[in-house]
Each structure stands twice: as structure tokens, then as C-alpha cells.
Amino acid sequence: xxxxxxxxxxxxxxxxxxxxxxxxxxxxxxxxxxxxxxxxxxxxxxxxxxxxxxxxxxxxxxxxxxxxxxxxxxxxxxxxxxxxxxxxxxxxxxxxxxxxxxxxxxxxxxxxxxxx
Amino acid sequence: xxxxxxxxxxxxxxxxxxxxxxxxxxxxxxxxxxxxxxxxxxxxxxxxxxxxxxxxxxxxxxxxxxxxxxxxxxxxxxxxxxxxxxxxxxxxxxxxxxxxxxxxxxxxxxxxxxxx
Numbered sequence: 001x002x003x004x005x006x007x008x009x010x011x012x013x014x015x016x017x018x019x020x021x022x023x024x025x026x027x028x029x030x031x032x033x034x035x036x037x038x039x040x041x042x043x044x045x046x047x048x049x050x051x052x053x054x055x056x057x058x059x060x061x062x063x064x065x066x067x068x069x070x071x072x073x074x075x076x077x078x079x080x081x082x083x084x085x086x087x088x089x090x091x092x093x094x095x096x097x098x099x100x101x102x103x104x105x106x107x108x109x110x111x112x113x114x115x116x
Numbered sequence: 117x118x119x120x121x122x123x124x125x126x127x128x129x130x131x132x133x134x135x136x137x138x139x140x141x142x143x144x145x146x147x148x149x150x151x152x153x154x155x156x157x158x159x160x161x162x163x164x165x166x167x168x169x170x171x172x173x174x175x176x177x178x179x180x181x182x183x184x185x186x187x188x189x190x191x192x193x194x195x196x197x198x199x200x201x202x203x204x205x206x207x208x209x210x211x212x213x214x215x216x217x218x219x220x221x222x223x224x225x226x227x228x229x230x231x232x
Contacts, residue, residue, distance in 0.1 A: 036223075042225070043207075043224060043225040043226065044159070044207070044223040045223075046220065046222075049220065090158050090159075103149060103151075103161035103164055103172065103175065104149075104151075104161065104221060105161070106151075106158030106159045106160070107158050108156075108157055108158050109156075109157070109158050
């Protein structure tokens with residue numbers, strides 16, 4: 001069974017400084033990995049996804065993530081934080097190798113605060 | 117419509133009552149998922165439909181919960197004898213149903229259920 005661990009429940013950065021949100025996963029098959037963002041009172045929005053192509057994945061709003069199989073990690077980064085990045089971020093895994101569609105398994109989330 | 121829609125956006129009910137939550141997926145999407153997000157947690161899988169049939173209902177917490185999708189489009193999540201612990205945001209997602217576990221799921225804005 002697959003699982004996700006987000007290593008920080010809350011991360012606080014200053015505007016203009018780098019962002020690092022950490023995620024480790026466990027999966028029985030070849031995983032698909034995603035990062036979703038949830039702004040207050042808004043729906044979940046996909047930032048980026050990894051599905052066994054390039055290990056460095058670029059997403060929207062300047063975010064990117066690197067799949068490291070040896071470390072079972074999929075950390076999310078951004079070179080320079082913006083105030084509008086303040087939100088809840090979820091690391092998500094899905095077992096691509098299993099038959100049929102599979103539900104997404106979400107981490108508990110990391111709340112990103114950006115300080116002016 | 118352009119995206120996944122859910123109605124109502126908010127539902128307040130009393131303990132013991134019956135509620136129905138509706139999800140309208142993206143037109144043409146054959147896969148539909150229900151998730152539940154409790155306060156401070158990531159979404160948790162409830163049930164997945166491929167077409168009209170429930171392909172995986174392993175996430176339903178007990179027999180008070182069930183869902184239908186009679187025509188392979190709109191789905192209704194039904195909760196009988198509601199309990200205060202059922203209070204959460206109920207999220208619906210749909211996908212094209214063609215790419216296995218790598219299929220991208222699009223989320224609706226959710227229905228916030230409050231059981232008094």
C-alpha cells in the first residue's frame with residue numbers, strides 16, 4: 001500500500017527567499033506523484049505531477065519537484081517565495097503500476113506562511 | 117460545465133438526519149472519486165466509480181455511507197443517521213479514466229458538512 005509523509009506541518013519563509021517543502025513516499029509499484037495546493041476556502045489545484053518521465057518536474061507558478069527514487073523523496077521547491085504562495089500544500093501518491101485507476105493518497109499537508 | 121461542481125457548498129444538519137451531497141463531474145470523464153477532508157488533515161479516499169459501477173468502495177467508513185452514479189455522470193453521496201464525527205469537507209474529483217493511476221484528477225470546490 002502506498003503512503004506519503006510530509007515532514008513539516010508548517011513552514012514559514014520570508015518573501016523572496018527559497019521554499020522547500022519535504023515529502024517522502026512509500027509505494028509498491030511505479031508511483032505517480034503529485035503536489036496539490038489549497039488556498040483558504042478554495043478547491044485543490046494541481047501544481048505538478050511526476051509519472052516516470054523526467055525526474056525534475058516543473059509546475060505552475062515557478063514551483064518544481066525532483067523525484068529521487070533512492071531517497072523515496074519528492075520535495076517541492078521554489079527559488080523565490082511570493083506572498084500569494086501562502087497556502088496548504090499536499091504531497092500525493094498514486095500507484096501507476098497497479099491495474100485500473102487508483103485513488104490518490106494524500107499527505108497531511110504543509111502550511112506555508114510567507115512573511116513580508 | 118468547465119469544471120467539477122458540487123452542491124450544496126455548505127450543509128448544516130442535525131445529528132441523526134439523512135443528507136445527500138451531489139457531484140457533477142467534467143463532461144466526458146468516466147472516473148469519479150469521493151474524498152473526505154477533516155479539519156487539519158489531507159483528503160481521504162472514500163469511493164471510486166468507473167462509469168456507473170463502484171470500482172472501489174474500500175474507503176467508506178461504515179454502512180451509513182453509500183454513493184450512486186446511476187447514469188455514469190452525476191454522483192450522489194448519501195449519509196444516513198449522521199453523526200457529529202461526519203462533519204468535514206466532502207470533495208469530489210473526476211478524471212478521464214484512460215491512463216491508469218497516472219490519470220489527472222480534477223477536484224470540485226467541496227461541500228462543507230456540519231452535523232450539530
